[in-house]
Amino acid sequence: MAVTPRIHDVAEQEALAIEERYPGYRAALIKALDEVVGHQSQSHTGKRREDITKVVDVLGRSAVVARTGGS
């Protein structure tokens, strides 16, 4: 992320338009996007997509946990 600080700035603005599925969801979404962008330095597409799937899974689990109220 060192050479792309604008992504984070703009993501903070654009996240406001996304439904806050649970308190802190937008912040988690921005953090997840940072991670996804961070993974772009990997040239191996398969490995990169695997890692991004994990990022999405973590975010998704947080949302599920927030919805169901427990782990």
Add this chain to the structure above:
Amino acid sequence: MLIRSAHIRNFKLMRDVTIGFSADPARPLSVIRGENGSGKTTLLYAMLWGLYGMDGLPRPTNDKDLRLTSTYCPTGTPVLVEVEIIFDHTDDMGLTSQYRLRRMVFETPLPDGRCPRGQDDVKLFLLAPEGDKPMVSAAAWVEHLIPHRLSDLFFTNGDDIQKFISGRVHSHERQDKVHQAIRELLGIEQLTAAVGDLKYVFGNLKRRVSAESGYDAQELEDICGDLRRQIAEQENIRSVAETRQKGMETQQHEWERELHQLRGIGDLDELNARITTLKSRMSECRDREQAAFGAMRTAFRGQPLSWALAGAQLDQGRGKLEELAHRGVIPNNSLQVLEDRLEEGECICGSDLHPGTDLRQHVERLLAEQRENSPVAQRLTELRYDARGLIAAGADAGEFAAIRDAALAAYTAARDEQISIGVELKQAEAARGRIDDSRVRTLTEELAAVGPKITDGIHELGRITERIEKLGRELEENEKKLDQLVKKRQANRDLITRRDVADDLRVLAEKVQGRLEGEYVARVSARLQEIFLSIVGADPDARLGVFRGVSITENFDIVVASQNDTSLDTDYELNGASQRALTLAFIWSLMEVAAITAPRLIDTPLGMVSGGVKQRMVSTITHPPTGDEPPYQVILLLTRSEIMEVGDLLARHAGAFVTISCSKDYPADLVYDWAGDEPVIRACPCTHEQSCQICARHLDNAHGLAFRDSVTAT
């Protein structure tokens, strides 16, 4: 990333040199002073090698590998080349850490000129109070912090700095460079790839949701999947068509530009027509000239010339004849009278004239005299009548002058016009000579052929887009059905949540991508204009202004607008200083809008710049950041001549000064002999206003430098 220092060993003539840079945001400038051949470019290359290895150095023009060591190094002995760079890096959390990057390699100069090298050893350490902590994947870290593909932005020299804007490279390459720089620094490149990955992850989750929702849902998902494949296929086809279309349009633009340049000399058909007309006019003029000659010849042969030449004398003679007539001398009537009187024997007065009289003898003498003068009188009488005849013919002494003047005027006009036409003809023929006739014909034919192809391409793109839109509508309908079905069946809600979260992430990435591609590129364009106009001191509203504005087009070309909605060709219509100003303005605007903290090292940036432009350029690229501007670092490698006129600005904005010198310049330029058996480069802490026993040069007096007694150098 801000560089604090560089320690260079055995890189070319830099045997052991340490240079400190300013990392102070309030004084972002570091000045490295060095004359030609003092080691500025060696420093630039050493930094590039330290960061990127051999990939960072220019490609050799021949097959020989570049050597890193000095040609003075003894052959057969391995030499350790080493560059160590200490830098600060602030992470996304705002925490600043210091790192040391060290690259080493052994190079062995051989007698045959080859210099085999071992494998680079690259290490990166995090400098911590408890001790240096080695980092894994040092090269990947450097690539992450300061990508090699963007090294043109971060490290450049005065000549290459224009490569974004003009000359040397084809316009496609320039556009690609501008495009790549914007996409990389704003993060668009990473986001585009991220969006693709997120679509993939979202698609997987969606399929899983559908699979767990039953047969109907699976069938609908298959239909959706098929539609997505078709859309992807069509998008690929469109992408290929767009690339081909862009290629044709770019080619058309290039051809039009070349043709325009050729026609800038003049349109060939127009020139040929003009030459024909001029030759015809030339022929007419020659005819007129000949006619004037003819009139002159006629005038010379006619009476008017005689009158002009002898009119006055003729008038005088005629007067004399008339006077003789008036006096009765001519015509000679007395001869007849005397003969009659002698025959009658009686004088007019009645006296006797018979033979033997004295009077008769007197009259006979008179008659003899008259007979003797008679031919003369007769001739004079004839002349008198002839003269009257001439007058009756109406000859005018002024006629010849009028004819002569008219002929001369006609001749002069014909000659003048011939000269004028001759000049025009020569110009037109010279212009025609400069036009590559066959190239013009070829270009005209190529353009005529490519035009319809482009039109067809536009239609084809339109058809593909229609197909994609139609497929998109079908997909949307089926997805809605699928969504309704899935919801109805209350399929795995947890999976649906994950799918929706993935979709949120994809939507967010796409929105950010859209904003960066639109709004932020526009910001770069606006800031580019502001900085460029400021440096060149142009007022876009000035009546006589040449620069109206600068913008980055949709094709990522940098366009300089001028009067009457025209644009200036950056290769041919921008002077060297303006080209440099434009490139610097682009780099600065991009880094500013992208909020990049990275070094900007430029070797000899002010070579073609002087006066107000120089002042404003240095002020713009070295002033401390204000407002929302991110901190930055600028390292300028300057000669003494470049420093002239901007010394005060450098003193205000620089946080570090270093002077580098090379012992090979003694005694021609350097004042002091450093001793030693081979040339070396050394650095001393002299500012642009100082000199010492290391860097003092014979011409320093011209720069008014103060001599520093204490000598410290590396």
